[in-house]
Amino acid sequence: MNKYIILVGGYDYSNGGVNFPSIAERRRLYLLRNNPQWQNNAEVIFIRFDVKAGKIDRNIFNGSSRAWQGESSAHMAISRSQHYRENHLVNADPNIMSVTDVYKYIINLGKTEPGTLYEFSILSHGWFGGPVLLNSFQRDEFSTGARASERDPLDKDGRTKDFQVQNMNDDDWNNFRKAFASDGYYWVWGCLFSRAYFDTLYKVIQTKEFRSKAFGSHSDSDTYTITVNQDFVSKHYHVDSSFFPGNPSEKTFTRSLLDIKKFLKRGLRRSYPGRVALDTGVTCVAAYLGTYSDYERSHAGHQAPNPVMVIPRNMTAYGCDFTRPINFFKTYLSMPEDAESRGYGIYTNSQANDWWANG
Numbered sequence: 001m002n003k004y005i006i007l008v009g010g011y012d013y014s015n016g017g018v019n020f021p022s023i024a025e026r027r028r029l030y031l032l033r034n035n036p037q038w039q040n041n042a043e044v045i046f047i048r049f050d051v052k053a054g055k056i057d058r059n060i061f062n063g064s065s066r067a068w069q070g071e072s073s074a075h076m077a078i079s080r081s082q083h084y085r086e087n088h089l090v091n092a093d094p095n096i097m098s099v100t101d102v103y104k105y106i107i108n109l110g111k112t113e114p115g116t117l118y119e120f121s122i123l124s125h126g127w128f129g130g131p132v133l134l135n136s137f138q139r140d141e142f143s144t145g146a147r148a149s150e151r152d153p154l155d156k157d158g159r160t161k162d163f164q165v166q167n168m169n170d171d172d173w174n175n176f177r178k179a180f181a182s183d184g185y186y187w188v189w190g191c192l193f194s195r196a197y198f199d200t201l202y203k204v205i206q207t208k209e210f211r212s213k214a215f216g217s218h219s220d221s222d223t224y225t226i227t228v229n230q231d232f233v234s235k236h237y238h239v240d241s242s243f244f245p246g247n248p249s250e251k252t253f254t255r256s257l258l259d260i261k262k263f264l265k266r267g268l269r270r271s272y273p274g275r276v277a278l279d280t281g282v283t284c285v286a287a288y289l290g291t292y293s294d295y296e297r298s299h300a301g302h303q304a305p306n307p308v309m310v311i312p313r314n315m316t317a318y319g320c321d322f323t324r325p326i327n328f329f330k331t332y333l334s335m336p337e338d339a340e341s342r343g344y345g346i347y348t349n350s351q352a353n354d355w356w357a358n359g
Helices: 020-033 099-112 170-179 193-206 230-241 257-271 272-280 323-332 349-358
Strands: 002-008 044-050 055-061 064-073 116-124 126-129 130-134 179-188 224-225 250-257 284-285 342-346
Touching: 002 020, 002 099, 020 044, 020 116, 044 099, 055 099, 099 116, 099 170, 130 250, 170 272, 179 272, 193 224, 193 230, 193 257, 224 257, 250 257, 257 272, 257 323, 257 349, 272 284, 272 342, 272 349, 323 342
Parallel strands: 002 044, 002 116, 116 179, 179 284
Antiparallel strands: 044 055, 055 064, 126 130, 224 250, 284 342
């Protein structure tokens, strides 16, 4: 039986010099290095979507070596001068590659070779609402009103509504799920840096009540007094009316650990990886809520011969350390970390259902 690894390299819309297809290639090399039995196995097939070039390529063992073969060049290559203005995709030609093209590929795999998709990775920028392949827009009629649950056909990025029936009919939905092997997963490598959750969790961890106990020993009934400023109120109070005070002039409030866990669960279930796990049943590996990804680099105690992406946990190497929020999710919400110890969380269907029931 074939084993497929689908790697999607997004486009660096911010023009920061990042080559995501190159990172996707390093992901392939990492997987081969850690699974040497795959190297000369003709049944292990890598599929690479290069969003910038508009190409799909296939890497196979041809009997003597591994080689790339062109599979499709039907999509339009990105021209920054033609398609972008101020880092936003403004000329969203229908022939430009979209996340829906990747979904369709997986759906077809589910029809023809079910149970063969081992890893589906999108290596790109990202946010709370999903992977950012091109930094495209939804037109107004697809953002609010009667058509808000539908995908905009000109939108190219991942959205939390992607797996709803308006956007993926029952047959396609079933085939999408069937494509994945029993241990298959979907890895979203970009950021999930929602400041409302990061800032709130940071403030909780800094309270004297939290610091007065050993990490891991807090109980749901423990309470924490949180004090914020007007900027925090303006930016975050609207995010969750069940957690933040209804009165914007109330800048000091007390919440229990249970309240905080429910606040995070509501955010997790609304996020793109949370929706993937809930709506499809497919395990999703993605950043923990309120953390961001960076480009992996070697540093003291860590060698990266095929650097891909990580959630930073080393201040010297990355200028940031998400160790405490990651450990909070692992300890208090029982969200395990990815098997490669890159700082990403594992979103499962059973967890997502718990977030829905108890968030």
